[in-house]
Amino acid sequence: MAADGGMGHATKRREDVRFLVGRGKYCDDYVPAKTSYCAFARSTVANGKIKSINTKAAAKMPGVVAVFTGDDFVEVGGNPAGWLINSRDGEPMKEPKRPVLAHGKVRHVGDAYAAVIAETREQALDAVEAIEADIQELDAVVNMADALANTKTLVHDEIGTNQCFDWGWIEDNRAATDEAIKNAPHVTTLELVNNRLVPNALEPRCSIGEYDPGTGDYKLTTTSQNPHLTRLLISAFVMGIPENKLTVHAPDVGGGFGSKIYHYGEEALVLAAAKKLNRPVKWTSTRTEAFLSDAHGRDHVTKIELACEKDGTFIAFRTETMANVGAYLSNFSTATPTFLHGTLMAGNYTVPNVYVNVKAVFTNTAPVDAYRGAGRPEATFSLERVIDKAARELGINPIEIRRKNFIKPDQYPYASAAGLEYDSGNYDALMDGLEKLADISGFEARCKESAKNGKLRGLGINSYIEACGIAPSNLVGVLGSRVGLYDAATVRVNATGNISVMVGAHSHGQGHETAFPQIVADMLGVDPMSIEIVHGDTSKIPFGMGTYGSRSLAVCGSAVFRATEKIIAKATLIAAHMMEDKPDNVDFDAGEFSVKGTNKKVSFGEVALKAYIPHDFPLESIEPGLEETAFYDPANFTYPSGAYGCEVEVDPETGKVDICSMVAMDDFGTVVNPLIVTGQVQGGLAQGIGQALLEHGIYDENGQLLSGSFMDYAMPRADDLPNLVVDHSHATTCTHNPIGAKGCGEAGAIGSPPTVVNAVVDALQRGGFDVEHIDMPVSPARVWAAMNE
Amino acid sequence: MPTISMNVNGISVSAEVENRTVLSTALRENLGMTGTHVGCDTSQCGACVVHVNGKAVKSCTMFAVEADGAEVATIEGQAHSDGSLNVIQQAFQDHHGLQCGFCTPGMIMTATALLRDNPKPTETEIRDHLEGNICRCTGYQGIVNAIMAASGQKPAIAAE
Ligand code: FES
Ligand code: FES
Numbered sequence: 001m002a003a004d005g006g007m008g009h010a011t012k013r014r015e016d017v018r019f020l021v022g023r024g025k026y027c028d029d030y031v032p033a034k035t036s037y038c039a040f041a042r043s044t045v046a047n048g049k050i051k052s053i054n055t056k057a058a059a060k061m062p063g064v065v066a067v068f069t070g071d072d073f074v075e076v077g078g079n080p081a082g083w084l085i086n087s088r089d090g091e092p093m094k095e096p097k098r099p100v101l102a103h104g105k106v107r108h109v110g111d112a113y114a115a116v117i118a119e120t121r122e123q124a125l126d127a128v129e130a131i132e133a134d135i136q137e138l139d140a141v142v143n144m145a146d147a148l149a150n151t152k153t154l155v156h157d158e159i160g161t162n163q164c165f166d167w168g169w170i171e172d173n174r175a176a177t178d179e180a181i182k183n184a185p186h187v188t189t190l191e192l193v194n195n196r197l198v199p200n201a202l203e204p205r206c207s208i209g210e211y212d213p214g215t216g217d218y219k220l221t222t223t224s225q226n227p228h229l230t231r232l233l234i235s236a237f238v239m240g241i242p243e244n245k246l247t248v249h250a251p252d253v254g255g256g257f258g259s260k261i262y263h264y265g266e267e268a269l270v271l272a273a274a275k276k277l278n279r280p281v282k283w284t285s286t287r288t289e290a291f292l293s294d295a296h297g298r299d300h301v302t303k304i305e306l307a308c309e310k311d312g313t314f315i316a317f318r319t320e321t322m323a324n325v326g327a328y329l330s331n332f333s334t335a336t337p338t339f340l341h342g343t344l345m346a347g348n349y350t351v352p353n354v355y356v357n358v359k360a361v362f363t364n365t366a367p368v369d370a371y372r373g374a375g376r377p378e379a380t381f382s383l384e385r386v387i388d389k390a391a392r393e394l395g396i397n398p399i400e401i402r403r404k405n406f407i408k409p410d411q412y413p414y415a416s417a418a419g420l421e422y423d424s425g426n427y428d429a430l431m432d433g434l435e436k437l438a439d440i441s442g443f444e445a446r447c448k449e450s451a452k453n454g455k456l457r458g459l460g461i462n463s464y465i466e467a468c469g470i471a472p473s474n475l476v477g478v479l480g481s482r483v484g485l486y487d488a489a490t491v492r493v494n495a496t497g498n499i500s501v502m503v504g505a506h507s508h509g510q511g512h513e514t515a516f517p518q519i520v521a522d523m524l525g526v527d528p529m530s531i532e533i534v535h536g537d538t539s540k541i542p543f544g545m546g547t548y549g550s551r552s553l554a555v556c557g558s559a560v561f562r563a564t565e566k567i568i569a570k571a572t573l574i575a576a577h578m579m580e581d582k583p584d585n586v587d588f589d590a591g592e593f594s595v596k597g598t599n600k601k602v603s604f605g606e607v608a609l610k611a612y613i614p615h616d617f618p619l620e621s622i623e624p625g626l627e628e629t630a631f632y633d634p635a636n637f638t639y640p641s642g643a644y645g646c647e648v649e650v651d652p653e654t655g656k657v658d659i660c661s662m663v664a665m666d667d668f669g670t671v672v673n674p675l676i677v678t679g680q681v682q683g684g685l686a687q688g689i690g691q692a693l694l695e696h697g698i699y700d701e702n703g704q705l706l707s708g709s710f711m712d713y714a715m716p717r718a719d720d721l722p723n724l725v726v727d728h729s730h731a732t733t734c735t736h737n738p739i740g741a742k743g744c745g746e747a748g749a750i751g752s753p754p755t756v757v758n759a760v761v762d763a764l765q766r767g768g769f770d771v772e773h774i775d776m777p778v779s780p781a782r783v784w785a786a787m788n789e
Numbered sequence: 790m791p792t793i794s795m796n797v798n799g800i801s802v803s804a805e806v807e808n809r810t811v812l813s814t815a816l817r818e819n820l821g822m823t824g825t826h827v828g829c830d831t832s833q834c835g836a837c838v839v840h841v842n843g844k845a846v847k848s849c850t851m852f853a854v855e856a857d858g859a860e861v862a863t864i865e866g867q868a869h870s871d872g873s874l875n876v877i878q879q880a881f882q883d884h885h886g887l888q889c890g891f892c893t894p895g896m897i898m899t900a901t902a903l904l905r906d907n908p909k910p911t912e913t914e915i916r917d918h919l920e921g922n923i924c925r926c927t928g929y930q931g932i933v934n935a936i937m938a939a940s941g942q943k944p945a946i947a948a949e
Contacts, residue, residue, distance in 0.1 A: 012882050012883060012885075013882065013885070015890070016881065016882040016887055016890070017874065017882065018890075019887055019890030019893050020864075020868075020874055020878040020881055020882060020887070020890075020893060020897065021824070021864065021865065021867065021868045021872075021874070021878065022822070022823075022824020022825070022863065022864035022865040022867075022894050023824065023865075024824075024890045024891075024893075025823075026823075026826070026891065028817075028823075028827075029817075029823035031818075122807070122809070200925055201889070201891075201925055202826075202828045202834060202836060202889070202891040202892050202923060202924070202925045202926075203826070203828065203889065203891040204827075204828065252889075252890065253889065254826075254828075254889045254890065254891030255888070255889040255891060255925050255926055257925070286830045287828065287829040287830045287831065287834075288830055508889055509888035509889030509890070509926045510888070511888070675885050676885070678885070679885045679888060679926075679927060679930075679931055680888075682927060682928035682930045682931065683888060683925075683926045683927050683928045684928075685928050686927075686928030686929065687925075687928075709829075709830075709831045709833070710829050710831050710833035710834060710923065711831050711833060715833075715923050715925070716928075717919070717920050717923065717929075718915070718916040718917075718919035718920065718922070718924075718929040718932070718933065719913075719916040719917050719919070719920055721916075721928060721929055721930075723912075723930065723945055723946050724928050724930045724946075725946065748928075
């Protein structure tokens with residue numbers, strides 16, 4: 001055990017120091033010699049036929065070195081979807097090509113159809129204005145129901161429909177679920193919208209392409225959560241550059257939340273342009289471009305039914321959802337509304353029947369893909385809203401109805417009716433913890449106080465489960481994934497005892513440079529500061545799948561653990577050789593090898609040095625060096641869970657909602673660094689509260705994004721949020737990974753939206769208003785309208 | 790192109806800029822001081838906050854030529870001369886006031902201005918003052934706690 005700074009220690013983040021003094025190095029901070037700058041011409045209409053693009057005038061503008069259009073990329077492959085989803089009838093999903101630059105048609109506002117490269121960014125932007133594009137505006141499909149009903153207006157003419165797939169989960173359970181609902185004593189129905197969100201990582205996307213004509217090597221410096229995945233997509237699907245000729249480097253990344261998982265056309269363009277021009281080409285997104293072209297999140301329209309006994313025992317959940325995929329399939333867009341959503345529709349409950357139907361719909365809007373939580377917030381919102389409504393209809397306390405149906409600690413492993421096997425959890429303990437920490441018993445008194453001030457107070461309760469640690473390759477392979485979802489780590493003990501750990505995960509704020517060394521330090525009994533994490537550069541790290549889906553610790557951390565175990569095994573052989581005894585007789589503890597029952601010992605540092613100076617090694621049994629790699633593929637998803645509570649005050653005069661308290665009680669399994677975990681939950685809570693009260697990516701009927709800037713899209717600000725109270729002490733460990741960790745990155749964004757909306761509806765009901773539901777964002781206008789209907 | 794001269798973090802510098810060049814661009818591109826960040830194009834996010842003649846300004850809203858002759862302070866000049874973190878920077882590390890670090894330079898410069906004008910702000914005053922700085926990562930809790938701590942006050946929610 002490391003004396004200090006090992007597992008479980010709230011170690012301050014070492015990476016903070018460079019960020020705090022302005023020495024972080026983000027993509028836009030890189031300017032290779034002779035850099036040229038790229039700007040894109042983007043569609044101003046949502047659906048249009050490209051009749052001609054005249055670039056002659058633009059090419060003559062000052063400083064312009066090249067202009068590209070879709071014609072230049074017709075021979076190039078398309079950016080693929082990573083999951084193949086089959087419809088209920090067995091038909092594979094529709095997969096229209098997603099080109100580097102739009103060709104023939106533009107399909108959403110912001111769809112790039114030309115690019116200018118110039119000596120300066122300003123010159124490139126000026127020249128974009130000089131491109132003469134004759135684009136005939138066509139009717140747009142924006143609303144999902146219209147898109148499905150309307151077969152005349154198509155986003156992709158060649159597929160003959162706007163429906164990507166019509167998926168059932170689990171199709172074999174459909175009849176039984178229908179039957180159970182038909183015969184149930186009580187059925188609660190709710191129609192709801194999960195509002196479209198714009199991820200808005202504060203660092204806009206940026207990509208720099210470089211090409212070395214001497215070696216034929218390409219380099220892409222880019223804002224990515226997963227450099228190896230980006231390289232694979234570019235190499236295998238889009239450009240055909242051999243992987244050993246392409247380095248993808250993601251330096252410090254300023255937030256991602258999903259939006260920087262995906263490969264985007266801009267990355268391919270700067271690489272192609274760099275080769276053609278034989279000089280570096282750089283593109284940095286403006287915030288306006290980010291709103292129009294980053295993958296958005298959520299955007300589901302759902303009808304959910306909950307069938308139950310009169311005493312509140314759940315019998316069945318049945319869901320029909322339309323999920324917007326936007327104009328093109330982004331890399332994870334087909335997995336998000338299906339396997340990351342449908343499989344969670346049993347929640348934390350012993351419900352016997354679950355059926356989910358999801359229709360994915362193309363519309364003339366920006367692509368929609370995984371955003372913090374990705375499918376699981378949508379599932380949780382539907383479940384926890386309909387449960388609250390059922391509780392109200394049946395006259396049962398919202399905490400009691402949940403407890404009544406919770407899976408109990410002695411029921412694990414538990415096969416859920418939605419097809420997952422939960423390995424561990426204790427939902428009652430979380431609810432107990434919440435009741436205490438949020439002082440639920442004191443709520444009525446606080447309610448009276450609020451009433452004295454003319455405010456309506458409400459209490460919202462929620463419990464959630466998520467499937468994280470994405471993901472077991474064998475399982476996701478069966479479900480349609482075209483990639484494996486393991487991760488990898490190399491632990492290199494250097495001769496003088498310091499350690500480099502190369503990991504496939506990539507931090508964009510998660511603190512890997514601090515947390516991963518805590519694991520290794522703990523196992524090796526060395527100072528964490530002697531351990532350095534290397535990440536983000538495909539030329540240095542093993543092939544791992546990156547950071548998303550709350551997977552870094554549970555999957556890549558497990559790879560780090562396994563690689564460190566191999567280091568200990570190898571070091572034990574060397575130590576045995578040094579102490580002239582059998583490896584079986586050698587113990588390792590707190591950084592020291594010793595021979596059982598003797599006082600012979602050697603330190604880890606001595607063994608490390610010996611590994612590189614093997615003058616007397618028995619080379620047939622011990623290789624020199626001390627470096628090990630592990631690929632870790634999880635045996636199951638992990639299942640973080642939690643109970644959340646929120647109190648709000650509604651001003652009946654204006655409909656304004658104030659959050660008085662927000663308490664998150666989470667089970668993340670083993671916690672490596674509680675400081676980081678607390679921060680992750682707080683950040684997720686802010687995004688969830690943002691979804692519930694403020695944020696909305698809203699298109700008008702012509703496909704214009706109305707909330708396309710920070711002036712119109714309401715990002716949560718410091719004064720919008722309450723103190724965020726977080727507790728993760730009620731933990732049950734994950735049973736199938738070596739750390740016991742479940743993952744914490746998305747929980748806050750999953751658990752909080754229904755908690756807030758439940759609280760608002762509760763406040764209105766207590767105030768005597770017959771309001772069953774308000775769609776997010778629960779803006780003052782919507783609350784006021786609901787009260788005054 | 791006009792040439793401007795400024796004193797940035799105590800050092801005299803000059804740069805040739807276009808009339809339309811904003812101060813954030815001049816700092817980042819002309820002077821290579823990339824600690825100041827740009828997160829938006831509508832003066833909303835505050836990632837670009839620097840001090841000009843002692844006042845916190847969003848450097849994306851000011852033309853570089855307007856800063857001719859000015860004293861400018863940026864994130865690169867905030868640490869102690871031996872390189873160690875100043876009180877506010879240290880509090881941000883202690884209280885996990887940053888995750889991806891992209892908003893952080895603006896947050897530090899804004900917090901510095903706040904504490905100069907109001908050395909013992911309440912939590913509400915801190916939250917109000919941060920209204921022009923967006924952080925997408927932290928939910929602001931660590932930032933508010935850090936500023937409370939930097940002003941010698943105990944945050945309502947103690948960091949672990
Ligand atoms: S970059 Fe200046 S306010 Fe956003
Ligand atoms: S730390 Fe990432 S935006 Fe604030």
